[in-house]
Amino acid sequence: MSAETIDHTTLSLLVEAGAVREAHIVGQPGGWAIMVRYGMLERPLAAQRSRNVRLFRRFETLVSYLKDIGIARFDVDSSNYTPDAINTARRPDRAEELKRAHEAAAYDAWFREQIQASIDDPRPSIPHDAVEAKFAEKCEALRKRMGNR
Structure with a gap:
């Protein structure tokens, strides 16, 4: 050849x-x-x-x-x-690496499905600003209570 x-x-x-x-x-x-x-x-x-x-x-x-x-x-x-x-060059390390890659891909797909399900959730959500304001009120009330002791 x-x-x-x-x-x-x-x-x-x-x-x-x-x-x-x-x-x-x-x-x-x-x-x-x-x-x-x-x-x-x-x-x-x-x-x-x-x-x-x-x-x-x-x-x-x-x-x-x-x-x-x-x-x-x-x-x-x-x-x-x-x-x-036939000289079969086996690579057990490669098999393990491929197994981990498949597991990572499966986890990634599952994770993306969970995120998309959360985004698509029809239940009403609370805006971020409202959550921050509510938390700030609770923190202020806790500070006042701690200061009165």
Whole structure:
């Protein structure tokens, strides 16, 4: 495979422009790579962060990805595919972080619902100025009572 890669954005733009001539799915140890031919060039799709060749662990995920960006026809070379070589890099810390993120999002949604329910409450409310005046009266009465002792 070529050392130069293309990213998702570039691939999407090439598909949109009708410049993609062929797409090849190439089996690798541990997954499936996409080779895209456009013009006289053939480049593999790169992963977003690492810029290495992107490997899809599941073929179904790869097919969905290609269909979503507009590539419905492609050929498959499974000669080098070895499912036993899948190196699953598990990250238990990431799972815990995602769990906390989901809990925070659920709490945020609940909190916003409570605030909106308070805003939408049809019961009459007391204006802020009236509450402050009433509290000031109570404080003054308490001061007078404390001063008479």
